[in-house]
Amino acid sequence: MKTVYRGPVFSIESGLVREPGGVRARRDIIRHSGSVAILPVHEDGRVMLIRQYRCAYGKMVIELPAGRIDKGETPLQAGKRELREEVGLGARKWERLLRILPSPGFCDETVTLYRATGFFPSVSEPDPDERIEIRDTPLGAALDLVAQGRIEDAKTVVALLLEKQRAD
């Protein structure tokens, strides 16, 4: 396959491929370095969600703290950096929940999900191109927002449903 586009966040490869089973097809694949997302859970069970403008949808989207894995970083290192940058916290306990594939039909991104607890203040260094509001939310209220279609982000829905299972 040939790289047909190179941007700051992803590149695109395109080509005619022959797949197992004999299928021959043109595929356009988005190449992405991978992401991490963190479900921060307070001692009282509230979860920390962020709200930010997403240009792709032209609206505010409620999500977990999350971001791209930088070159040379492990997913856990990226998770610790993103939690510090986006909400100004460190966490004593990190638990890997799942790794999910957001769009397997055309994109190679993976998102590794962590659950973080035991917070301590750390220096917040938001990206200059991000403006983020932080909201501590009871789990039940967050799940209501999912049911109402007001939380739609896939990684956030997965993490909240997993947290519900754990709480039951």
Added chain:
Amino acid sequence: MKTVYRGPVFSIESGLVREPGGVRARRDIIRHSGSVAILPVHEDGRVMLIRQYRCAYGKMVIELPAGRIDKGETPLQAGKRELREEVGLGARKWERLLRILPSPGFCDETVTLYRATGFFPSVSEPDPDERIEIRDTPLGAALDLVAQGRIEDAKTVVALLLEKQRAD
């Protein structure tokens, strides 16, 4: 924003944007027509999963029946067409579960999730560039595959966790 790439499945727009709150940033956005995914549930509670090769990851991925919304289709019409094309079934009952956003940071795709029950045979017309294996799977076994990291697809994980909530 300017279209900088146009492919069969998505296109890309790029540009310097000024967002609410005053952030100015270059954004690359993948424009996609939207997708649907269907959780087919048999009377005995087994769910129907499919297994197909995904070029983006170079491996077989277990997913729900799913696909793109064609021009002029509603999400429900697309769901009915995809269920027929991918597994050769019609369904009497369709329930909309959620709409999820797979990658809000750089892609405008939405995935509308349905739960389908009450099946009847229909004509299977797979796309010539798809080769699909169908597997009827008890819900508990499917959730075990999620916990083991063998089901990673985001829409599939969401639908299975919702089905577990309903079964509890």
